[in-house]
Amino acid sequence: MKTKMTAAAKRRLVKSVLLHAGLLLFAAGCVYPLLRILSVSLRPGDKLVSTDLSLIPAGATLLSYSKLLGDTMFLRWLWNSLLITLATSFIGVSLASTAAYAFSRFRFPGKKAGMILLLSSQMIPAGMLILPLFLMIMKLKLMNTYLGMIIAYSVSSLPFSIWILKGYYDTIPRSLEEAALVDGTSQVGAFWRIILPLSTPALSIAFLFNFTTAWNEYLVARVVLFSSKQYTWTLGLFELQGQYITQWGMFAAGSMLVTIPVLCVFLYSSKWLISGLTLGSVKG
Numbered sequence: 001m002k003t004k005m006t007a008a009a010k011r012r013l014v015k016s017v018l019l020h021a022g023l024l025l026f027a028a029g030c031v032y033p034l035l036r037i038l039s040v041s042l043r044p045g046d047k048l049v050s051t052d053l054s055l056i057p058a059g060a061t062l063l064s065y066s067k068l069l070g071d072t073m074f075l076r077w078l079w080n081s082l083l084i085t086l087a088t089s090f091i092g093v094s095l096a097s098t099a100a101y102a103f104s105r106f107r108f109p110g111k112k113a114g115m116i117l118l119l120s121s122q123m124i125p126a127g128m129l130i131l132p133l134f135l136m137i138m139k140l141k142l143m144n145t146y147l148g149m150i151i152a153y154s155v156s157s158l159p160f161s162i163w164i165l166k167g168y169y170d171t172i173p174r175s176l177e178e179a180a181l182v183d184g185t186s187q188v189g190a191f192w193r194i195i196l197p198l199s200t201p202a203l204s205i206a207f208l209f210n211f212t213t214a215w216n217e218y219l220v221a222r223v224v225l226f227s228s229k230q231y232t233w234t235l236g237l238f239e240l241q242g243q244y245i246t247q248w249g250m251f252a253a254g255s256m257l258v259t260i261p262v263l264c265v266f267l268y269s270s271k272w273l274i275s276g277l278t279l280g281s282v283k284g
Contacts, residue, residue: 148224
């Protein structure tokens with residue numbers, strides 16, 4: 001019996017070692033591109049390719065960062081992106097939370113068809129949405145404005161957010177709301193005091209999805225914005241790429257700086273990430 005226990009323990013140890021080795025390799029594959037971008041941003045000049053594989057290159061300098069912040073409108077581009085992204089995230093989550101609650105709790109004509117329509121909208125390639133979004137924003141006379149960008153991004157991210165929140169609401173027992181109604185609160189009060197506090201994981205996932213989608217978007221911004229003062233960071237960094245020369249050092253420095261907001265949001269919401277993605281998957 002003792003020998004069998006030892007053999008089983010060895011098998012578990014081998015599996016554990018292989019699992020951790022695989023995870024380490026996967027993590028290294030994810031981190032390596034980021035480290036190379038950091039290395040490019042620290043190189044003197046605009047060298048993109050080098051035979052030196054060290055993380056900190058010889059003659060490392062922060063000149064690319066200082067030139068990016070001092071000689072370009074990068075801080076303005078970053079502010080534009082942050083303003084548009086935060087507004088899109090809050091508006092998207094607010095609209096999705098109420099719409100998902102209606103789909104989860106009420107019966108009305110077209111409910112099933114509406115959910116199928118929302119799901120089918122996610123199958124449309126993003127490039128096909130550019131023309132209708134452009135026509136809509138142009139008719140609203142919101143070209144080259146923050147509001148036009150916020151509307152375009154909110155419309156694009158709503159269907160997925162509604163599906164995430166609707167699935168999560170379905171896992172919350174109706175008896176909790178019924179008890180609150182018996183105690184004298186209204187339907188809106190039950191939603192505000194019972195459903196929303198219990199839905200923090202799903203709301204965090206919806207917010208993170210809206211944030212990353214709006215923060216990294218390029219195609220719609222290219223169509224809607226045409227003034228450099230209104231550019232988001234995706235358009236601003238593209239300006240560093242010329243026809244004959246590209247300022248790779250500044251480009252890499254900007255790429256490193258724009259990861260900071262997303263990283264902060266992700267780290268803050270990571271404690272709700274797993275529960276927010278899984279708890280809403282058991283009911284449809």
